[in-house]
Amino acid sequence: MHLPPADRALSPYTGYTRAHWEAAADALLAAVEPYAARGGALYHFPGDRESWSGHLSDGLEGYARTLLLAAFRRDETALQRYADGLAAGVSGVWPRIEDRSQPLVEAASIALALRLTRPLLWDRLDEGVRQRAAAWLGDALTAEPWPCNWELFPVTVGGFLEEIGYETEASRKAIERGLERIEDWYLGEGWYTDGDGRKFDYYNGWAMHLYPVLHAWLADDDRLLDLYGGRLSRHLQDYARLFGADGAPMHQGRSLTYRFATTAPLWLGALTDRTPLPPGQTRRLASGALKYFLDRGAVNPQGLLTLGWHGPDPAVLQGYSGPASPYWASKAFLGLLLPPDHPVWTTPEEPGPTERADAVTSLAPPNWLLHSTSSDGIVRLHNHGSEDARYDPYYTRLAYSTVTGPSSSYDNSVIVGGDPSRAGIEPLGAGEGWVASRHTAGGDARVTSVVLARGAVEVRAYLVAGAVPGTAVRVTGWSVAGDAGGVVRAELVPVVGLSDALTGVTGDGDTLFVALARLTGEADAVPLGELVGVRAVGVGELAVRWSDGSEARVVFGGGAGVRVLGVGSGE
Template sequence: MSAPFELPAEDRRSSPRTGYTRAHWEAVADGLLTSAWRWSTPGCALLDLPGRPSRSGVRSDGLEGYARTFLAAAFRIAGSGGDDPHGLLERYAGGLAAGTRTPGRDDTESWPLILGHEAQGQPMVESASVALGLRLTAPWLWRRLDPGVQDRAEEWLRGSLRHTPAPNNWYLFPYTVAGFLESVGRGDAGTAAARQRALELLEGWYRGDGWYADGDGRAFDHYNGWALHLYPVLDAHLAGDAEALAHHGARLRTHLAGLALMFGGDGAPLHFGRSLTYRFAASAAVSLGAVTGHTPLTPGASRRIASGSLRHFLDRGALTADGLLSLGWYGPHEASLQCYSGPASPYWASKAFTALLAPADHAFWTATEDPAPVEESDHVLALPAPGLLVQATRSDGVVRLHNHGSDHVRPHEGESAADDDPHYGRQAYSTRTGPTAPGNVADNHLSVETGGRRSVRRRIHPLGAGHGDGWGWAASWHRPVFAGGPPMVPGLRVESVTVVRGRHELRAHRVVGAPKGSRVTHTGWATGPEESLTSALRGLHGWDGPEADPVRAPQGTAWTRWAQVPRLTGACGGTSVHVALACLTADADTAPLPEAVDEVRVTGGAVEAVWADGARTRITFEPVEVRHTER
């Protein structure tokens, strides 16, 4: 499917892999903005896009439409030195004036006040996009505004400095507002305090390997790229603060060494974590690294990843017939959304247009596209700090992420909440599959069943990760959580280890403290009948048999309307060990799983697997240790 607006002809000489150039990015930005502005209110303060409202209400959703499209327009205009071929700045200036007026009896356009996160604080989120848009376009918009409008805009924005953000990346919203105010000579003790507070928290959230937790827990996801790295690095870049840019840029460089592996050969980012309807915003950090020079990637590889991600969604129905970004992944998909998602939420995808801050003569645009990492060779990368293991195979372009560390459970929540979070609780994610919906069988999941209740995985405790030449491992433990009664079974614990090699995944679990008569189930990847994918799962030890049964997931995934999941079942009680071999591949000539491993031996707290080619993997559970030797 092509975009519902005109794009330039492909340039396969400069961009042999995507065909996209800077002109394509400008055309996409222009097309998205033109389509969205058809839904503006008369005073231009709100863009009331069609669709179900968010929990924050219609007025807040309209502000979201203004703010998030303004971000795309600002990158587009700032990157072209102020060129505004569609007269967008006049519209955004008018909207700023109308939105910040004191509400009157007949008012229909003034913006909601910025309050704390516990008081439906979505306007605080949007204040950052408004502030960043004003900062990027200051020479052509802010400096030409009537002083009264400037004062009203400042007063509205300062609401973000006076109220409490959510305890996560939200602290970077007042940080961004403060950065803008200081950049136009309106800084004071309040702006300095907001910036210092955010930076101190950011330091506490940094876990290493280029990854921040999104708050005090262990939530690691795309917010790293489109928020936790983007705001401080872009702020330092715009301010010309060499010291801050060196500090934050070094972490961005480290982050990109891993993030670059998380885009498939078809351009797709990993379907992992929340807010996935932001889609190609996942490439924002890649472009920012190229713009600021803090990246391990060549300019050609950076552009290939960014353009590949943009094109991936445009080619697969992310836009409606009206040229609007739908609420979903490709087309509309309710299970990919959160309760805060509204009609304009997808326009945080605007962050991808950070790429346009690179001028036309920048190497990001002039270099010939290089292959993305997954197109060059197989990769296995362990990230011990977030507890993630990346497995990428060149032959089919599929990237898989094995999750042994990200759970999105806040420290004060404990482990007792018994709801299943498909975006964080699954053991594996990929660039070609999505998690099944709540209420359907959970993919890539180990569950303990006891007393008629089935467990979910909530808080994840990492136990280590590592990699060698062509192989890697990651491990974690969790306490199974149950609904419909006491949430925890005293002493019950599951230890899990994933070892990857080529396209294969050796999955070993030790269940400790299970009541007598309990059962354990384990599932593989969810795929649909119309997909050119093979999902296989084979029992090697501790199951009723080696063959997995297919289980239906009628609500499908973000890729397919209907899916099925392979599932193994077995008995457990006391302490038991369960070993399986899984595989997800798009290669048509994949060898059957029974031919991959010759033998598995389980003795005490150790598992030893002998691969068909003579390689050996040994896993011990207490303490966790993984050794692998090639033939």
């Protein structure tokens, strides 16, 4: 991909400017054009993979997601091609929108693109094409979505159809129904779950916030924009901390092949003036993520986005991932809706939170602990509240980072009796420098986990209860194989109840296992034992002393499951 020269005056961290984003959008659009089929209604990309929705649906996905890119770019030449494809698609090529079908997802991208570019595309269509297109989209108003972010697809279609005066009552009902449904999943402080349960990941930003905020903004509805925009603004306070200094998003959750779609909520906050982030920091984080992926092979020699993370990688895919799925990365180009003279484009880049200083941040709704180190730019996420067994290992591991991905050997796990599963995760709270949870492992055993973090250092403690005496327990840490190998290093040191091989056995009652862990990019890091001291005080209590003399005490048991007390602080 050919990009302009780096501009280190305006963008000292990434070198990227608006011209880089425009060039990237243009290159991606040019690369997909040869793969148009059936009058431009379908885009079939090469490869032997097909999603579980089938070949025809995958072709529609290719059309819809790349149309979204053309809409954000406002490329009139490209939009004319998509207008031709729309006319062909609604004349019998596209599959119908049915209950819980993939065309419902793609209808939302098409409707949003048509709404954003109405004078450039929709208003120029023949009346007959408009009628057929509205009728095709209209099935989305009553189609049953999956009970998750899919509830927002009828909202997005309804917003466009109401605007053009098609089935206005049904459109309003679809909007109201979807917005009402997501209220059940809003847990405060800017965080949604992606449906029932505790499913926290990037769908918060590129779906749960994106569609309601865009709808409110396009409808010029101040009440809704204050509500959903306020939630977005609060979310961005936490969200900005999920990016490493190298631009990498946190490697956690499903649909990671959407890659730089992670930048969509950053741009959305700036677009709607609902962000706590300075404009230079918004662009630095967003450009950092785009550059991260473009520099690491996300685009193949043909200019196409591949199915993977850096380059092709089947390990990060789900059954619904088809050849065109990565093009939901188009959402990243939302920032091009901002005019060239907007401060987000003209203000010099500012460092992101990870680059400013070491930080340990607890996020209450997902019950996560983030800790980042400015010396190596790594962000680590300790997961004590997000779970979705369908998409293990991207939800159920104890920790994730911006420089490692979950391994097939069960990194960041407590393996009880040979069983690496972590089920029924129960959040037990998070506070200054710590987070805790309880889960089921090895059949009937219950594991209470707590981690304390300072800088890159982690104290990981696990109290195993309910296991048969003599049950084997193994603790694992960070896996740095593959791309991270040689750049960062991982340590895991046994302290209590574990051998040098990081294995142990349960006793007659509750059994405590403790290890020190570190993931670092520092070549000459101080030995872990010099940074923190840990000793067990009986079975259910742990004393921790940091090198600066500060202390903490971890107390297991009682109704709360675990308490973390700062000596002298009363916490």
